[in-house]
Amino acid sequence: MTARLIDRNPVIPADQLVAQMVPPAMFNEVSFDSYIPDPNEPSQAAAVDSAREFARNVTKKANGGKKRLFGRKSNSTGIGLYLDGGFGVGKTHLLASIFHSVPEPKAFGTFVELTHVVGALGFMKAVEELSQHSVLCIDEFELDDPGDTMLVSRLLAELSARGVSVAATSNTLPGQLGEGRFAAQDFLREIRKLASVFDTVRVDGPDYRHRDLPPAPTPIDDAELTERAESTPGATLDSFDDLCAHLGKLHPSRYGKLVDGVTSVFLQDVHPATDQAVALRFVVLADRLYDASIPVVVSGARLDEIFTEEMLAGGYRKKYLRATSRLLALSRFAEQANTSH
Known part of the structure; x- marks a missing residue:
């Protein structure tokens, strides 16, 4: 049967949640070199360059300021990259390429998976688990309710202050996250905070x-x-x-x-x-x-x-x-x- x-x-088990935050198997072998930009969409080649530069800077930060007194990571603020574009233009490919290009420890997950991990571990435990990472890659950054928005906004602020860099993809520009869903003033305030974390790069093109x-x-x-x-x-x-x-x-x-x-x-x-x-x-x-x-x-x-x-x-x-x-x-x-x- x-x-x-x-x-x-x-x-x-809760202790395996962060360890399993890696790109999907289909992105195990991808790299910046294997991303083939559409010649009719110049933003794609520009996005590859931006993603490469981001990965280089993350690596430089991790290697240059990795350890301080008592072995703690340098306190310099993390950097952020936000890849915005439609469906199927290769944003996840670029995000996984960033993940593969930077030093361990590092984490990769969808926005939904990230909120699930924080929910399972508790906020401070999640911060503790992720605070030594060189980068947190967040795919499909979508805000479904104000609670999740504020949770992730707090998480990114805490991690960025501890030197963790953040790369994210979505189909909506950071300032428009949640648009058409919720209009509460505190929600909009949190969205503005999130938008300030990222340098935004547009990736255009038809869904491959x-x-x-x-x-x-x-x-x-x-x-x-x-x-x-x-x-x-x-x-x-x-x-x-x-x-x-x-x-x-x-x-x-x-x-x-x-x-x-x-x-x-x-x-x-x-x-x-x-x-x-x-x-x-x-x-x-x-x-x-x-x-x-x-x-x-x-x-x-x-x-x-x-x-x-x-x-x-x-x-x-x-x-x-x-x-x-x-x-x-x-x-x-x-x-x-x-x-x-």
């Missing part, structure tokens, strides 16, 4: 995941879905509703572990999500599937129909569009693998 994700209940590609693959019927799942070693087969219900019982920091070792994910009876909380949890799962390059095959609705027009018109629009982009890439990956057999 094919394995099911809903039968998995992964647990991650969709360049010259056909639309979303057509879902297959349930019988073929089950047959393909059963004949794929390491695959899982779940109903969409059952999986969404299971995700609601797991802390999102465990979603990566949930799909660890899975070769393909097969989902039955996919349909538009009717609840925002369900949709946002599925976004996190989509990110972890994409990080691990796990193909996705579905029956029911297409993967670009999960997030409703109403959701796409709301404050989480960019988050849903990114997830859709990634899910379509994974579904095409599955289609290509099936065609080649």
Whole structure:
């Protein structure tokens, strides 16, 4: 019988949370040299230069002021780089290249993963764990509520004061983070603080995941879905509703572990999500599937129909569009693998 994700209940010890903050496996081998700028988008070559210079400066800081009396790291303030651009222009590639280019210790995680780590460890413990790092790389910097914003703002202020440099990517300029979601004055004040941490570099271009590609693959019927799942070693087969219900019982920091070792994910009876909380949890799962390059095959609705027009018109629009982009890439990956057999 094919394995099911809903039968998995992964647990991650708190002391392993910072240690596992590394780039996804698909970015293990990337470098500044392997980023190929689009000749029609001059901002891409400029972004590579900025990222290289940032990595050089982080390395210089780490090597020049690494130790002081009693072995403590130099107290000089950390530097910041913010790569802003649309989906699929290679920002994560550049962020991972920065990570690979600077000295240990260092950490890499999405904004969501970072808030989960702080929540699990406690604020001061998280500061203590990260304060000796040369750099903290934060991918997909998205602010979903004022609490997370203030938490990360405080964290970055504490780490920067201790000499930790910060590199981040997002699809929104720092001064516009949270725009269209919350208007509380304290929230806006925190956003301005965050914006002051970073030097902003724009990365323009079309989403490489969709360049010259056909639309979303057509879902297959349930019988073929089950047959393909059963004949794929390491695959899982779940109903969409059952999986969404299971995700609601797991802390999102465990979603990566949930799909660890899975070769393909097969989902039955996919349909538009009717609840925002369900949709946002599925976004996190989509990110972890994409990080691990796990193909996705579905029956029911297409993967670009999960997030409703109403959701796409709301404050989480960019988050849903990114997830859709990634899910379509994974579904095409599955289609290509099936065609080649």
